Amino acid sequence: MILVVDDRPENLLPLRKILEQHGFLVDTALSGEEALKKSLQNDYSLVILDVQMPGMDGFEVAEALRGYSKTNHIPVIFLSAIKVEKKFISKGYSSGGIDYVTKPIDNDIFLLKVRNLYQLSTQTKQLIETKKHLEKEVEIRRNTEFRLKEALTELQSTLESLPQLAFISNEIGVLEYVNSKWKEYAPDERSFPDFDPEHSELLKKWNEAIKSGTQVHFEVKLKRQNENVFRWHLLKAVPVKENDTIIKWVGTFTDIEEQKRVETRKDEFLSIASHELKTPLTSLKAYFQLIQRSVNDQFPATIKTYITKTSEQLDKLNMLIADLLDISRIQNGKIFLKKEQFDFPELLFNVIETIREVNPDWDIEYNGPDHATVVADKERIEQVLQNYLSNAIKYSPAIKKISLSASINEDNTELKMSVRDYGIGIPKDKQPFIFDKFYRVEDDSIRFQGMGIGLFISAEIIKRHGGTYGVESEPGNGSTFYFTLPM
Ligand code: ADP
Numbered sequence: 001m002i003l004v005v006d007d008r009p010e011n012l013l014p015l016r017k018i019l020e021q022h023g024f025l026v027d028t029a030l031s032g033e034e035a036l037k038k039s040l041q042n043d044y045s046l047v048i049l050d051v052q053m054p055g056m057d058g059f060e061v062a063e064a065l066r067g068y069s070k071t072n073h074i075p076v077i078f079l080s081a082i083k084v085e086k087k088f089i090s091k092g093y094s095s096g097g098i099d100y101v102t103k104p105i106d107n108d109i110f111l112l113k114v115r116n117l118y119q120l121s122t123q124t125k126q127l128i129e130t131k132k133h134l135e136k137e138v139e140i141r142r143n144t145e146f147r148l149k150e151a152l153t154e155l156q157s158t159l160e161s162l163p164q165l166a167f168i169s170n171e172i173g174v175l176e177y178v179n180s181k182w183k184e185y186a187p188d189e190r191s192f193p194d195f196d197p198e199h200s201e202l203l204k205k206w207n208e209a210i211k212s213g214t215q216v217h218f219e220v221k222l223k224r225q226n227e228n229v230f231r232w233h234l235l236k237a238v239p240v241k242e243n244d245t246i247i248k249w250v251g252t253f254t255d256i257e258e259q260k261r262v263e264t265r266k267d268e269f270l271s272i273a274s275h276e277l278k279t280p281l282t283s284l285k286a287y288f289q290l291i292q293r294s295v296n297d298q299f300p301a302t303i304k305t306y307i308t309k310t311s312e313q314l315d316k317l318n319m320l321i322a323d324l325l326d327i328s329r330i331q332n333g334k335i336f337l338k339k340e341q342f343d344f345p346e347l348l349f350n351v352i353e354t355i356r357e358v359n360p361d362w363d364i365e366y367n368g369p370d371h372a373t374v375v376a377d378k379e380r381i382e383q384v385l386q387n388y389l390s391n392a393i394k395y396s397p398a399i400k401k402i403s404l405s406a407s408i409n410e411d412n413t414e415l416k417m418s419v420r421d422y423g424i425g426i427p428k429d430k431q432p433f434i435f436d437k438f439y440r441v442e443d444d445s446i447r448f449q450g451m452g453i454g455l456f457i458s459a460e461i462i463k464r465h466g467g468t469y470g471v472e473s474e475p476g477n478g479s480t481f482y483f484t485l486p487m
Contacts, residue, residue: 032056271328368406396423
C-alpha cells in the first residue's frame with residue numbers, strides 16, 4: 001500500500017485517483033504527524049510526501065521515518081510546488097528520501113518513479129524477510145550443534161565408563177573417539193586393536209558393514225599392547241542415523257574369553273557323551289531287533305504295543321545322538337559329503353511320504369518341477385528336508401498345512417526349495433540367530449520340545465554344498481524356510 005501525505009485534500013484526491021487507476025492500494029494522511037502515526041501502525045511500501053506542510057514538513061517526516069526500524073526501509077517521494085533548489089534536494093536525500101517530483105506533476109514521470117520505488121520496496125522487504133529467515137536458520141543450526149556436542153560428550157563419558165573397548169567413528173569408519181580401555185589394545189587412537197592375524201577378516205567385515213550400513217557382529221581374538229596372549233572378543237557396532245542418513249558408528253569389543261572356554265568345554269563334553277552313547281545304543285538296537293523278530297502271534301497285544309513304542313523311542317534317541325555327533329563333526333570340520341547325482345523332487349516326495357505316515361491329517365502341497373537332477377549328498381539333503389518339514393509341523397499347532405515349492409533359476413544353475421508353514425512365526429529380532437547352534441526362540445521351550453541344533457546342522461550342510469539358506473517370517477503368520485543348491 002502507498003501512503004500519500006498532503007495537507008490539502010484537493011491535492012490528495014487526484015493523486016489517489018491516478019495511483020488507484022494503475023492498480024495501487026492507497027492510503028492518505030493530511031499532516032506529517034498523522035503520516036508518521038499511520039506509518040508505524042500500517043505496512044506501507046512507499047510514502048509520497050508533500051514537502052510544504054504546516055507542522056511537520058515532508059523532510060521532517062522522512063527523517064522521523066528513518067528513525068524507526070519498522071519504517072526506515074520505506075522509500076519516499078517528495079512532492080514540492082516550490083521551485084526546487086539544490087539545497088532542498090540535498091536536504092531531501094540526506095534525510096533518507098529516495099526521489100523527488102515537482103509540481104505540477106507530470107503523470108508519466110510520477111508513475112514511473114512510483115513504480116520503481118514500489119518495486120524497490122518490495123525487493124527490500126523480501127531481502128529483509130530472507131535475512132530474518134537465514135538468521136533463524138543459523139540460530140537453529142547453532143542450537144542443534146550445541147545439543148549434538150552435549151549429547152556426544154555424554155555418550156563419550158558413558159563409553160569411558162564401560163569395561164569394554166569402545167569407539168565412535170564417522171560415517172566412513174574413521175575413528176573419532178576411543179575410550180581408555182581401547183588404548184590398552186591399539187597402537188594409537190586412530191587404529192583398531194591388535195587382532196590375531198588369523199582373523200584378518202575383521203577389517204573386511206567392518207568395511208562391508210560401513211558400505212551396507214548394517215550392524216556388525218563378529219568374534220575376533222585381540223591382544224593388549226605389550227602382551228602376547230590373545231583373548232576372544234565380540235565386536236558389535238551399530239550405525240547412528242539422522243534423518244535416515246548414517247552420521248556415525250558406535251561400537252564395542254566385549255571380552256568373551258570365559259564364555260568361549262565354557263562353550264569349548266561344553267562342546268567337548270557333548271562330543272564325548274554322544275560318542276559314548278552311540279556304542280551302547282547300537283547294541284541296544286541290535287538286541288531289540290532280535291526281540292522284534294522273536295515276537296509271534298502268541299504274544300499279548302499289549303506287549304506288541306510296548307515293542308512298537310520302544311522302537312519309536314529308540315529311533316528318536318538314535319536321531320538325537322546322530323544330531324549331537326553331527327555337531328561335533330561340524331566343530332572338528334569332519335562333515336564329509338558323499339555327492340551323487342539324483343532326482344531332487346523324487347527325494348522330496350519320499351520325505352513327504354514318510355512325514356505323511358506319521359502325520360496323516362496334514363495337508364502338504366507341492367508346487368515345482370517333477371524332475372530336477374542335482375549332484376549332492378542325498379542323505380544330507382534328505383536330513384535338511386526332514387528338519388525343515390518337521391519344524392513346519394512342530395511350530396504350527398493350529399493350522400495343519402504346509403506349502404512346498406521348488407524352482408530352478410533362469411540360467412539353470414540353482415535350485416531353490418522353500419517350506420512354508422502357517423504357524424507361530426518368528427520375531428524379526430530373533431531371525432538372525434535361528435541358524436545358530438543351540439539357539440531356540442525363547443518362550444517356546446515349554447510348548448515345543450527341541451535342542452536348537454536341527455537348523456544349525458541344516459545350515460552347515462547347505463553351506464558345504466555351496467548353497468544359501470534363510471527364513472522369512474512374521475509372528476503369527478507362519479514362516480518360509482528356504483535353501484538353494486547349485487545345480
Ligand atoms: P529345535 O526345533 O530342535 O529347537 P531347530 O534348530 O530346528 O531346533 O530350530 C531352532 C529354533 O528355531 C526353534 O527352537 C524354534 O524356536 C525356531 N524355529 C525353527 N523352525 C521354525 C518354524 N517353522 N516356525 C517357527 N519357529 C521355528
